[in-house]
Structure formats: C-alpha cells, structure tokens
Amino acid sequence: MSAAEDRLSSAQAFALGGLPGGTPRPVPRYGHGSRVPGWDRAADLEKEPAGIPDAETTDVPADLRAEIEAHMANYPDRRSATLPALAAAQRVHGWCSPEAIEQVACVMRVTPAYLESVASFYDMLETSPVGRHSVYVCTNISCSLRGADELYEAMAAAAAGDGEINVRGFECLGACDIAPMASVDGVYVGPLSLQDVEPLLEDVRQDRPVLPDKQLARRLVADPRANSRQYPEHPAQHEARSGVANLELPTEDPGTAIGEPPEDERPGPTAAIEEPPEHHEEDKS
Amino acid sequence: MAAPVDNAPLLLLADIDEPGLYTREVYERRGGYESLRAALQMSPAEVLEQLKASGLRGRGGAGFAMGTKVSFLPKGAMDKYLVCNADESEPGTFKDRELMQKNPHVLIEGMIIAAYAAGANRSFIYIRGEYVLQADSLDAALAEAREAGYLGESILGSDHSQTLVVHRGAGAYICGEETGLLDSLEGKRGNPRLKPPFPANQGLYQGPTLINNVETLSTVPTIIRMGGEQYAKLGTETSTGTKLVSVSGHVQRPGNYEIELGIPAREIIYGLAGGPEEGRSVKCWFPGGSSSPVLKAEDLDLAYDFDTLAKAGTMLGSGAIIVVDDSTPILDVALKTAKFYRHESCGKCTPCREGTNWTVKMLERIETGEATPMDLEIMASVQQHIMGNCLCVLGDAMAMPIGSMIAKFREEFEEHIERARMARGLGTQAGSDLALAAQGVPVEGAH
Numbered sequence: 001m002s003a004a005e006d007r008l009s010s011a012q013a014f015a016l017g018g019l020p021g022g023t024p025r026p027v028p029r030y031g032h033g034s035r036v037p038g039w040d041r042a043a044d045l046e047k048e049p050a051g052i053p054d055a056e057t058t059d060v061p062a063d064l065r066a067e068i069e070a071h072m073a074n075y076p077d078r079r080s081a082t083l084p085a086l087a088a089a090q091r092v093h094g095w096c097s098p099e100a101i102e103q104v105a106c107v108m109r110v111t112p113a114y115l116e117s118v119a120s121f122y123d124m125l126e127t128s129p130v131g132r133h134s135v136y137v138c139t140n141i142s143c144s145l146r147g148a149d150e151l152y153e154a155m156a157a158a159a160a161g162d163g164e165i166n167v168r169g170f171e172c173l174g175a176c177d178i179a180p181m182a183s184v185d186g187v188y189v190g191p192l193s194l195q196d197v198e199p200l201l202e203d204v205r206q207d208r209p210v211l212p213d214k215q216l217a218r219r220l221v222a223d224p225r226a227n228s229r230q231y232p233e234h235p236a237q238h239e240a241r242s243g244v245a246n247l248e249l250p251t252e253d254p255g256t257a258i259g260e261p262p263e264d265e266r267p268g269p270t271a272a273i274e275e276p277p278e279h280h281e282e283d284k285s
Numbered sequence: 286m287a288a289p290v291d292n293a294p295l296l297l298l299a300d301i302d303e304p305g306l307y308t309r310e311v312y313e314r315r316g317g318y319e320s321l322r323a324a325l326q327m328s329p330a331e332v333l334e335q336l337k338a339s340g341l342r343g344r345g346g347a348g349f350a351m352g353t354k355v356s357f358l359p360k361g362a363m364d365k366y367l368v369c370n371a372d373e374s375e376p377g378t379f380k381d382r383e384l385m386q387k388n389p390h391v392l393i394e395g396m397i398i399a400a401y402a403a404g405a406n407r408s409f410i411y412i413r414g415e416y417v418l419q420a421d422s423l424d425a426a427l428a429e430a431r432e433a434g435y436l437g438e439s440i441l442g443s444d445h446s447q448t449l450v451v452h453r454g455a456g457a458y459i460c461g462e463e464t465g466l467l468d469s470l471e472g473k474r475g476n477p478r479l480k481p482p483f484p485a486n487q488g489l490y491q492g493p494t495l496i497n498n499v500e501t502l503s504t505v506p507t508i509i510r511m512g513g514e515q516y517a518k519l520g521t522e523t524s525t526g527t528k529l530v531s532v533s534g535h536v537q538r539p540g541n542y543e544i545e546l547g548i549p550a551r552e553i554i555y556g557l558a559g560g561p562e563e564g565r566s567v568k569c570w571f572p573g574g575s576s577s578p579v580l581k582a583e584d585l586d587l588a589y590d591f592d593t594l595a596k597a598g599t600m601l602g603s604g605a606i607i608v609v610d611d612s613t614p615i616l617d618v619a620l621k622t623a624k625f626y627r628h629e630s631c632g633k634c635t636p637c638r639e640g641t642n643w644t645v646k647m648l649e650r651i652e653t654g655e656a657t658p659m660d661l662e663i664m665a666s667v668q669q670h671i672m673g674n675c676l677c678v679l680g681d682a683m684a685m686p687i688g689s690m691i692a693k694f695r696e697e698f699e700e701h702i703e704r705a706r707m708a709r710g711l712g713t714q715a716g717s718d719l720a721l722a723a724q725g726v727p728v729e730g731a732h
Contacts, residue, residue, distance in 0.1 A: 077490060079472035079473075080471055082472035083454060083472065084452070087414070118472065121474040121475060122455035122475075123457060140625055141534070141618065142539075145535055146535075171376070171458060172458075173415050174374065174378060175382070177539045177541065179533060187418075216418070217386070217418055221298055221301050221383055221541055222532075223295075223540065223542040227302050232304065
C-alpha cells in the first residue's frame with residue numbers, strides 16, 4: 001500500500017466521523033440521497049395550488065363548523081382563531097389530516113397552505129396520523145434529574161405496538177413539582193415511578209381516569225404556610241372539572257369553616273417524596 | 286438547616302387550597318372584586334400611580350417595572366389591547382399553573398384593573414395548550430365574571446368596557462416570548478418580531494398592547510387593596526413585594542413557595558424546599574429557569590432579588606429554582622438544556638438556529654469521546670456569537686447557561702473529555718496519533 005493511499009484512507013475515515021480503531025460512522029441519508037428529511041416528497045409543480053375550498057362542495061361536520069365560527073367571533077381578525085380551529089378539527093379527525101385542514105380552511109376562508117404552515121409549527125398539532133390517546137412524558141431538565149428519561153423509555157417500550165397510544169417525549173410541561181410526570185390526554189399525573197407505567201397504560205386502554213391518586217388536580221400547594229387550615233385533598237381532575245362546569249360548591253360548608261381557628265399543625269408536604277431513581281445513586285461520570 | 290421564614294406575608298398563596306376558591310362565590314366572600322370596585326372609583330391615572338408606587342416588577346422573566354410599562358402605552362382613544370402571558374414554558378416554572386387553576390378570579394380581576402389603567406378594551410389570556418385544567422378553570426371563571434357584570438359594557442356602572450378571551454396555544458416555547466406570542470395570537474407561526482417597534486406602540490393587530498405575566502397581573506388587586514406604597518415596603522428597595530418561586534430538581538419538597546424578595550437563596554432551597562436528600566450536596570442551581578446562568582453552592586447565601594442576582598452575573602427570571610446535586614455530571618445538565626433550545630428554536634435567525642444545533646453536537650462529541658479540550662473554546666465562542674445577535678433572546682437563553690457551565694465547571698468538562706477518550710481507547714498517546722492522522726500523517730499500529 002502506498003503512502004498516498006494510506007493517507008487517503010485515514011483522512012476519509014476521519015471525515016466519516018470514524019476514528020482509528022473504530023468503524024466509520026455512515027452518514028444517515030434519505031432515499032433520494034439527501035441528508036435533509038422531507039425533500040423526497042417533492043412538490044408536483046404541474047398541480048394547481050390549492051385555493052380556498054369551495055363552501056358548496058366541501059362537507060364540514062355541523063358541530064365543527066359551529067365551533068370554529070364561535071372561535072372566529074372572539075377576535076377582531078378571524079385568522080386569530082387558527083389555533084383553536086385546528087385543535088378542534090384535530091379532536092374530530094385525530095390529526096391535522098388534509099381533510100381536516102380543508103374543512104377548517106373552508107370555514108375560515110383561508111388557504112390550506114396557510115393552515116399547514118401553522119400546524120407544522122406547533123408540537124400539539126399532529127401532521128401525521130397518531131394514536132387516539134396521547135401520553136406526553138416530560139423529559140426536560142427538572143424531570144430528567146428525577147429519572148424521566150428512564151420513565152419515557154419504559155413508557156415507549158410498554159406502549160410499543162399499541163397503535164391507539166401515542167407516547168411522546170415532551171419539553172417542560174410546567175409540572176416540575178411532580179417530576180417525573182406525564183400528561184395523559186391533557187391530565188397531569190406524577191410523580192411517576194417505573195412501576196406506574198403498566199397501570200397507567202391500562203387505565204388509558206380502559207378509558208378510565210388515569211391514576212386518580214397521582215393526578216395534579218388533587219395536590220395541595222407545597223408551601224406549608226400557604227393554608228391557614230388543613231384542607232381536604234382536591235377531588236380528582238375529572239370530578240373537579242365537572243364541578244367547575246356546574247359551579248357546584250364542595251359539600252363541606254365553607255361558611256362554618258371560615259371561622260375556625262388556624263390549625264397549629266402545619267400541613268406538611270402534600271405527597272410522599274418519591275424514592276430517588278436509581279441512576280442518582282450510581283456515579284455516571 | 287435554616288428554618289422556614291415565618292414572618293413573610295403571603296399575598297398570592299394565602300389559603301389557596303380553600304375548597305371552591307375557583308368559584309366567584311367563595312372568591313367574593315374573601316373580599317374578591319373589592320379592589321376592582323375601588324379601582325373603578327379612581328381615575329385610570331390614579332390607578333397607574335398606585336402601580337408605579339408599588340414598584341412591582343414583571344414576574345415573567347425580564348423584571349421590567351410594570352407601572353412604567355403601562356405608561357408607555359399612547360394616550361387617546363384607539364384600540365388598545367391587554368394580553369396576559371400565560372404560556373409559562375420556561376423549564377422549571379410552574380407558579381402560574383397553580384394560580385390559574387386554583388384562583389382564576391384574581392387574575393381576571395387584575396386584568397380588568399390593569400386594562401382600566403391602560404385604557405385597553407380588548408384583552409386576551411394566552412395560555413399554553415398543555416394546561417387543559419387551568420384553561421377550563423379560567424373559562425368557567427370568565428363565564429361567572431361576565432354574568433356578574435365584571436366584564437362587558439360599562440363595568441359596574443363606570444365608563445370602562447372590556448372583553449376577555451382565553452386563547453389556548455398549541456405547544457411552542459417561543460410563544461412565551463412576547464412578540465412570538467402576539468404572532469401566535471394573530472393566528473400565525475410563533476416567530477418573534479423585530480423590536481422596535483415595541484408592543485406598547487405596535488403590538489397585537491398593530492395596536493398598542495400591554496403584555497404581562499399571570500403572576501404580575503394577579504398581584505394587581507393586592508396592590509390596590511394595600512396601596513402601592515404599602516406594598517413597596519415589602520421586599521428590598523428595588524425588588525419590592527413577594528414572589529412565587531418554583532423549586533424543582535434535587536430537593537426533598539419541590540413545589541411553589543411564596544417568599545419576600547431579598548431573603549437568602551439558602552432559606553428557599555434548604556429551609557422551604559428541604560434541600561437535596563441526605564448525603565448529597567448542591568452542585569449547581571439555576572436561579573431563574575433553565576435560561577439563567579448557573580450558580581454554585583458557594584452562591585447559596587446570595588439574597589434572592591432582581592439586583593443581587595444580576596450583580597452575580599445571572600438573573601431572577603421567572604423565579605424557577607432548579608437544583609442539581611453532586612450525583613449528576615454537569616455534561617448531562619448542559620446537554621439537556623442545549624437540546625431543549627435546539628428543539629424550540631423557531632429557526633428564523635441563523636445564530637440561534639445553527640448555534641443551538643452545533644452546541645448539542647459538540648456536547649455529544651464529549652460523551653462519545655470525540656472531543657478535545659479545544660472544543661470547549663469553540664463552544665464558548667459559539668455562545669458568544671449567539672448572544673445579542675438574534676431577534677429574540679431564545680438563543681441567549683441557551684448561550685447564557687451553557688457559557689456559565691463551561692466557565693464554572695471547566696475542570697469537570699476537561700476530565701469528562703479525557704475519560705471518554707480513554708474509554709474509546711484514545712489515551713494521551715492515541716490522542717496525538719489522532720491529531721497526526723487528521724493532518725494526514727500515517728500512523729503505525731494505530732488502535
């Protein structure tokens with residue numbers, strides 16, 4: 001082997017990210033040879049651009065139309081209703097499908113392209129088909145310090161093959177006090193341990209309220225000085241919500257409760273402190 | 286261990302778990318909407334004076350004086366807007382969630398008073414889409430407030446009219462940035478706008494717009510009740526009042542606490558939140574969300590207020606304290622932080638879009654043993670080039686903590702680099718071989 005050839009091969013190996021002693025790391029490429037995803041779905045340049053759908057020929061479910069129109073009435077500019085309208089269509093269709101986009105475009109009198117540009121920006125609007133139930137596992141810093149990465153992997157593995165459940169690692173969901181946590185169809189639950197994965201998914205599959213004891217809605221504030229009296233735990237979220245909707249007062253008579261002297265005993269932490277996940281123990285470094 | 290501070294008054298969290306506080310009936314029995322009645326008896330200018338006298342600084346992150354912000358709005362009859370930023374997506378922050386879920390009426394009352402002072406007639410609450418329970422709670426409270434005549438035409442017989450709409454977002458960190466939020470509220474992608482013009486002059490629908498955080502607006506009724514000067518006696522001279530802090534990470538009692546600004550950080554982390562578990566110590570902590578430069582254990586005695594933290598080279602931000610104990614490698618913290626900003630960068634400005642991406646790649650090279658200590662210099666310079674070169678501060682929000690980690694934990698990074706290289710079979714000798722190979726010099730017997 002000549003020196004020139006040898007030089008070439010080591011330089012090539014280095015360029016490929018491989019190091020002497022390691023195998024060269026191939027650069028992932030898509031079918032069309034590009035390193036950028038999406039370019040293989042080349043636009044059909046012959047096709048006419050989609051305009052605002054014709055209201056006469058586009059079939060929009062009456063409920064969806066009413067909801068979108070109600071949202072549009074809330075704003076001085078109808079386009080402000082884009083996000084709520086797309087969210088409504090997603091609830092009906094499961095994702096922002098071309099059909100869903102067309103229906104929203106028809107009611108809002110905007111082009112489908114405009115709506116797609118918006119839908120592709122936001123994490124909660126799905127641009128490809130997904131399972132009916134969403135399980136967002138927060139994997140941001142506060143949760144990951146308490147073992148969220150392991151939780152997410154376990155959750156994804158346990159739900160793998162179940163097309164109905166869409167497990168996603170999500171950025172900070174704003175519930176670091178119950179870390180590690182997940183948002184299951186919008187309901188926050190935590191702190192979760194690896195043992196909670198199966199019961200949680202079973203609740204989802206059975207359409208039951210998810211882990212009622214671990215729902216955020218039931219938690220009292222952490223500050224021990226906040227409440228001058230001991231309050232009962234909040235009802236679970238599904239009960240609380242129906243309570244909000246009906247404006248029902250809790251069964252306890254607050255009129256008599258308000259005169260009660262403050263409890264000397266301060267409420268402590270509102271939930272058991274989770275055992276630290278194992279990886280905290282072992283020194284990763 | 287320091288004892289919890291007992292003498293601090295609780296203004297926002299007092300009896301927040303009282304059953305049914307989210308209903309108008311309980312809220313009013315506790316004196317709710319009295320501040321609104323009082324404010325409507327005053328002129329808007331008098332309300333503004335109270336806000337200015339209170340010295341209240343924005344609780345969302347920037348810490349700008351709220352009264353001054355209101356006074357920036359042009360006077361005269363025109364369409365003015367008030368927007369409440371309830372996007373709360375700064376990692377580590379969850380104080381607004383607690384307020385909106387349990388006491389939605391205090392926010393609504395605060396918004397009506399603030400809109401009255403600013404002369405705004407249309408108002409919006411932009412709440413992040415993930416907060417379903419909180420948005421439902423607000424919607425139900427709004428319906429009650431409308432029914433009681435607190436919203437609508439000629440509120441309580443005054444000449445002030447106002448509408449209020451809860452707008453649900455759909456999951457994007459950048460929509461917490463005020464101009465990104467405005468674009469999103471107008472129904473577009475949440476790309477930030479060039480400033481100036483500032484929202485106070487040209488904001489929502491190109492009209493003058495006042496944007497404030499949930500906690501800031503929820504404090505307004507208290508200020509009217511107490512009087513601005515009385516409120517200003519709390520806290521320190523330049524950081525008045527109380528603040529909600531969200532403590533998370535490696536502490537025994539994570540959660541929301543209300544503190545008087547200016548108490549030592551140690552009292553919050555150890556006294557209130559219980560500190561790290563037995564046998565662990567604080568390695569570093571973010572004083573104001575994951576965007577704030579980190580501090581080390583020796584900084585725990587700093588007073589927790591806007592100016593002291595600014596002097597220490599960091600910021601109070603949203604009041605989210607994230608504690609990292611000594612069991613976690615600093616590289617993990619840096620990588621997690623950088624990956625978040627890479628994901629959330631809207632892609633509009635090159636330094637942020639590329640800088641966040643390359644920072645993640647360089648940090649990953651450390652883990653795989655491909656990095657050399659020189660990479661730390663490059664990484665630090667990348668952070669320098671992001672700062673101040675973009676339309677908004679999302680890029681800075683990554684550059685500041687990563688830059689501070691490299692500066693403060695340089696030795697640990699270097700050790701990590703060396704260890705990872707050894708694990709790859711690249712000792713010091715192999716390292717020099719590699720350098721030679723990169724220059725094209727053939728190496729005999731390379732591993």
